[in-house]
Each structure stands twice: as C-alpha cells, then as structure tokens.
Amino acid sequence: MKKEGEIKVVVIGSSDVGKTTLMENLIGRIGKVEHNGITTAIDYGSLIIDDKKIHFFGTPGQKRFEFMRELALKGTNLALIVLDASKGITEEDKEIIKLLESKQIPYGVFINKTDIGEIDINEVYNLCNPKFVVKGCAIKKEGLNELINKIISYTQ
Numbered sequence: 828m829k830k831e832g833e834i835k836v837v838v839i840g841s842s843d844v845g846k847t848t849l850m851e852n853l854i855g856r857i858g859k860v861e862h863n864g865i866t867t868a869i870d871y872g873s874l875i876i877d878d879k880k881i882h883f884f885g886t887p888g889q890k891r892f893e894f895m896r897e898l899a900l901k902g903t904n905l906a907l908i909v910l911d912a913s914k915g916i917t918e919e920d921k922e923i924i925k926l927l928e929s930k931q932i933p934y935g936v937f938i939n940k941t942d943i944g945e946i947d948i949n950e951v952y953n954l955c956n957p958k959f960v961v962k963g964c965a966i967k968k969e970g971l972n973e974l975i976n977k978i979i980s981y982t983q
C-alpha cells in the first residue's frame with residue numbers, strides 16, 4: 828500500500844515483456860531497498876533517492892487479471908509501461924495505453940529486450956504521449972540508469 832509522501836510508480840505491461848526481470852535488476856542495483864507485504868498489487872519495494880521514496884508496484888501481465896490493474900493504479904503518480912522489442916507494439920499494449928489515458932495517469936515507456944528486437948522510439952511517440960521513452964535490456968541491465976534518472980526527474 829502506498830504510504831503518505833511516497834511516489835507511487837506502477838509497472839504495467841503484457842505477459843512476459845520482462846516487468847519482473849526489470850524490477851529485480853532496478854531495485855537490486857541501488858543500495859536502499861525496502862519490502863512490504865503484497866496488497867492488491869505486486870510490491871517490488873522502494874528506492875530512496877535524495878530522501879525521496881519511490882515505491883514501485885507491479886501488475887500482473889495476464890489479461891484475465893485486468894481488474895487488478897485497475898486496483899493497482901489507484902493513487903499512481905506515474906505508470907511505467909514495459910514493451911517487448913521482439914514483439915513490437917501489440918494490441919494489448921495499445922489497450923494499456925488507452926486505459927492509462929482514460930484515467931489520465933501520466934506514463935513513461937521502457938522498451939525492453941533490445942537485445943533481440945527493436946521498436947522505433949518514434950513509433951511510440953506517434954501512438955501516444957508518454958513523459959519519456961527509454962530503450963534497454965533488463966537481463967543485461969542496459970538502460971536502467973537512464974530509466975531511473977527519467978523517473979526521478981519526472982517525479983521531482
């Protein structure tokens with residue numbers, strides 16, 4: 828559950844795009860980590876940077892758990908959409924973008940799996956209006972510094 832004063836970031840994306848891998852590597856690579864219990868969403872823990880606590884929550888990728896996404900999105904400061912570069916932008920990704928836009932939740936995009944595929948950043952900007960787009964590879968920990976910097980600068 829989000830606590831007062833925290834920045835809540837919700838990681839959202841279709842099945843197997845690499846949300847868990849990304850969060851394991853992102854949270855693992857920075858010193859201070861806190862874990863809380865699982866509530867309505869997956870709790871990835873938080874990073875404390877410059878006294879600011881950024882708390883990451885996850886959402887299940889499987890479509891049948893769609894209702895959980897809605898619950899998880901309550902009180903979100905920023906959503907992070909993870910895309911799989913090897914699959915391109917799928918219909919399900921487009922549904923996620925629509926959901927966030929209908930709820931007026933600001934979002935950034937992380938294009939994952941750039942080791943095995945490619946999505947042109949302009950393709951994302953032509954489709955929607957994200958706060959930032961970062962390319963990377965979660966398993967090789969590429970793009971993670973840039974991603975965290977974008978999240979911090981957006982939430983500052």
Ligand SMILES: Nc1nc2c(ncn2[C@@H]2O[C@H](COP(=O)(O)OP(=O)(O)OP(=O)(O)O)[C@@H](O)[C@H]2O)c(=O)[nH]1
Pocket residue numbers: 840841842843844845846847848849887888889939940941942943963964965966967
């Ligand atoms: N090639 C490649 N594989 C990746 C990358 N990131 C994750 N994977 C692989 O993709 C598969 C799915 O990764 P997960 O992190 O479980 O994906 P997820 O989005 O959490 O999946 P769900 O929770 O089921 O929705 C695993 O086999 C990962 O090792 C990447 O950057 N490149």
Ligand SMILES: [Mg+2]
Pocket residue numbers: 846847848
């Ligand atoms: Mg997962």
